[in-house]
Amino acid sequence: MKANRITKLFNVKYPIIQAGMIWASGWKLASEVSEAGGLGIIGAGSMYPDVLREHIQKCKKATSKPFAVNVPMLYPDLDKIMEIIIEEKVPIVFTSAGNPKTWTPHLKSHNIKVVHVVSSVKFALKSQEAGVDAVVAEGFEAGGHNGREETTTFTLIPMVKKELTIPLIAAGGIASGSGILAAMILGADAAQIGTRFVASEEGSSHINFKKEVIKAQEGDTRLTLKELAPVRMLKNKFYQDIEKLYSTSPTIEDLQDLLGRARAKKGMFEGDLEEGELEIGQISGLINEILPAKKIMENLIAEFEAAKIEASAIEF
């Protein structure tokens, strides 16, 4: 293994990052990925402060290797969350959905490495100015909450790479070793992988949701609710209800009323496939089995090596 800018920054073996995802990535998944040489991330977005502390402590017991916590900055208990992260000496924090200037200096003053998630060139540069250590650039095909620009991974990565000097992590649509190699050829130093790890044994989502993810085919997800916050989900009954509402020219309030509270928990954690919100990426169409996280890592690495050999045989 040759160190690159991301493996050096995080002190991990492979430039593979398991995305921090609500109702999917707790300590079990994160510690398994870190043990296998990647960077596991605990997704704080679906956790109360005390629950997050418990996940961090369990993760530290399960692995001595680096791991991270992902913090969506629209979180209500943000001060408390950051306090716990600092107290528990979490080595790396991924922030998203907010201004990277707000927390980066404070976290870095505690020797925490900070990565910010963006979906445009403009916010990649703002993050760099804010002093983050690296940027995740996430394409339109990614699951869950997403940018307004709708720029895809294939076009976003080279456009960000052209402007950015700090390390760049590609996200959105990557679920295989050939995907990792393609993202790196387009300009990324590493790949962040979400959807593939949702369909893992250690992922904390409900088994109903995991089974739905591996059943999904090309075209089965959609980015919707753009007036609130754009989010990519499976086209289940709840999605059809959104579509029906759209056909009546709804107000923002109508959309908020339909969304209600805890739709994502209902779908992904409680396994209600009809009424719940099932956030997942387009690349779910390529995933057909639930596997242990360690096996997913082994497959990604083997596929990457195979793709490199195939690439070297392509000639013009």
Next chain:
Amino acid sequence: MKANRITKLFNVKYPIIQAGMIWASGWKLASEVSEAGGLGIIGAGSMYPDVLREHIQKCKKATSKPFAVNVPMLYPDLDKIMEIIIEEKVPIVFTSAGNPKTWTPHLKSHNIKVVHVVSSVKFALKSQEAGVDAVVAEGFEAGGHNGREETTTFTLIPMVKKELTIPLIAAGGIASGSGILAAMILGADAAQIGTRFVASEEGSSHINFKKEVIKAQEGDTRLTLKELAPVRMLKNKFYQDIEKLYSTSPTIEDLQDLLGRARAKKGMFEGDLEEGELEIGQISGLINEILPAKKIMENLIAEFEAAKIEASAIEF
């Protein structure tokens, strides 16, 4: 140069196909690309039958190498267009926007190679069943008319590749040699490139439009008019007018009235940057200069070779 399935099929040197684009790709651009070792395509979508015949004849005079004609099958004079293609012995036809069963057997009975453009796995397989020689799978980031599934190049290519047995051409978001290599690693046999060739000296679009394409940045295009036929365009005044209309909950007829007739011609051929429809892909953000088509081909090939060397140096 090592032949692959696409270079063998078309009898060209490089697996680089210049997309057939309305108001952009006439005989000048197509013949230059073919002369440079790629496959040039005349876009019939903006041509009356007699105009198309003239372009085909001029292309044949300008190059003895293979070229193709792209035919959107919603064309009103389709019988006449196909008759001319057969009479003029065009060796390769790319069809789009229609059922591949309708014309494939007839064209193939005249020894014409047929390629169909799709944006989903489902229609890729339907095209294969219809007997086409190859499929173009075009991602959400592509300029102009586009699919309803919104599947991106990064996720569409591996998903189509997994199911398809005939050769696969990737399109959408590709404008550099590293993009070609990335698309091939994801599973494509070749790359179709549109936006990069719009900003060519030989492209037949108005200079105003070409200059607007090279000025475009990440986030400057949008897929819109999904209720009519989804189309990706620059966010100019006409696009803002569409957005304003959307805010009033318009009917399909309202949208059709705003679109009117010949908007694309007004924008791309007559150079009206305010009232015209300016169809272009997301990757326009990466393109900064208008170049001769021959130079574009040389750059793509040099970048491809450089990307291959870089790829071989990536290690885990």
